[in-house]
Amino acid sequence: MxxxxxxxxxxxxxxxxxxxxxxxxxxxxxxxxxxxxxxxxxxxxxxxxxxxxxxxxxxxxxxxxxxxxxxxxxxxxxxxxxxxxxxxxxxxxxxxxxALNGHHADYAPGSPDLPEVAALLSRLGETPCPGIELRHAEQRLANYATHPDDLHHFAGPHLLHTDLNHTNVLVDDHAPQGDRARLVDWAWATRGAAWLDAGYWTSWLIAAGHTPASAEHWAAEVPSWHAAPAEGITAFAAANANVWAEISAADPAPWTLRLAAASEAWRTHRMSRQ
Known part of the structure; x- marks a missing residue:
């Protein structure tokens, strides 16, 4: 809330x-x-x-x-x-x-901000997790995974943001190309597998109008995504859909319902490919 x-x-x-x-x-x-x-x-x-x-x-x-x-x-x-x-x-x-200058990222299909967000997540994916107290991704998703055996896919040594709401990404059009985007609001910083932030981004892309396949295309612009096993991505899509189902049930605002529908569409897409 x-x-x-x-x-x-x-x-x-x-x-x-x-x-x-x-x-x-x-x-x-x-x-x-x-x-x-x-x-x-x-x-x-x-x-x-x-x-x-x-x-x-x-x-x-x-x-x-x-x-x-x-x-x-x-x-x-x-x-x-x-x-x-x-x-x-x-x-x-x-x-x-x-204070940063810039606009909130536009996640819509064809937006010029999409390559900048992918570049930002690529840099983040190379960032080792500092030795500070953080929850682990497998802990945060433990109550949402379809199977307990899925949780090992989410574990890892990297720093994650995990809240890829477009308002948390600021893009400065006057900065050098490929280095224009910055992430704000790190309250949910987490330790886990490097590819997970690209996964969190995927649901927001679908909510912004992408098909699941298009959203995964943009996730694939982040190098760490290619290290994720297909079954791990599917497990995350399912867990993330469960997260948003719970959030939207507790707070049925238009934006939470949109994210719940997008996350469910992604889960359905992943399951149809098995």
Missing amino acids: ATIRIGLDRLPPASRAAVEEHTGPLLTVEETAEGLNSEIAARVTSATGAWHIKGLRTEHPRTWTQRREAAVAPFLTGLAPTLRWQVETAGWNLLGFA
């Missing part, structure tokens, strides 16, 4: 002052609508720069997502915006990221 968003002006004065120790006095504040996990989300500027601020109350049940993002941030050079500072004061945990 989405977290209720509040404005930056609702922060306690002590929290606002702690932010401005890093930024200087704020000149502009632009609240952002995207993202489901943050109570505070805003792009701010001061005389010294621009930042994206996200935050949760320290008593919020998902404050762990803030700490996970802070822990993984140093290992994401070239993959994500740089974390510049973190403050925890007056009951709030706040992260300040270097």
Whole structure:
């Protein structure tokens, strides 16, 4: 479920002052609508720069997502915006990221963003998992796999993002081609098989209008995808469909129902090829 968003002006004065120790006095504040996990989300500027601020109350049940993002941030050079500072004061945990320019990725068929996302996932697939506390992919999918024997396909030593919502990918058209995309919102960072993020992307591609075969074509642009056994991909498609069936049943919003239908279409496609 989405977290209720509040404005930056609702922060306690002590929290606002702690932010401005890093930024200087704020000149502009632009609240952002995207993202489901943050109570505070805003792009701010001061005389010294621009930042994206996200935050949760320290008593919020998902404050762990803030700490996970802070822990993984140093290992994401070239993959994500740089974390510049973190403050925890007056009951709030706040992260300040270097602000990125760009637009949310367009996953529709024919979009010029698709090669950039594939290049981003290719770089991520080469990233070893840092030695920080993260859940493992086989643990996260344990309750959703069709057979317990399927889980070994998901295990691996690589760092995964696992939430390939198009709003989590920013594309800067003015950056060098092949290096324009960055991933934001690493709350669900996970350790697992390198090819899994291409698998998570596949459902989002289908939801954006691709056929399952077209979506798998784009997944195949990510080198790690070719290391995945066919039965492993099928097992993941089935587990992922179960995940989205549960999410959409608990929160039947249009976007969750769309992802559930897309994931089920992918599972059906995979099963028809057996």
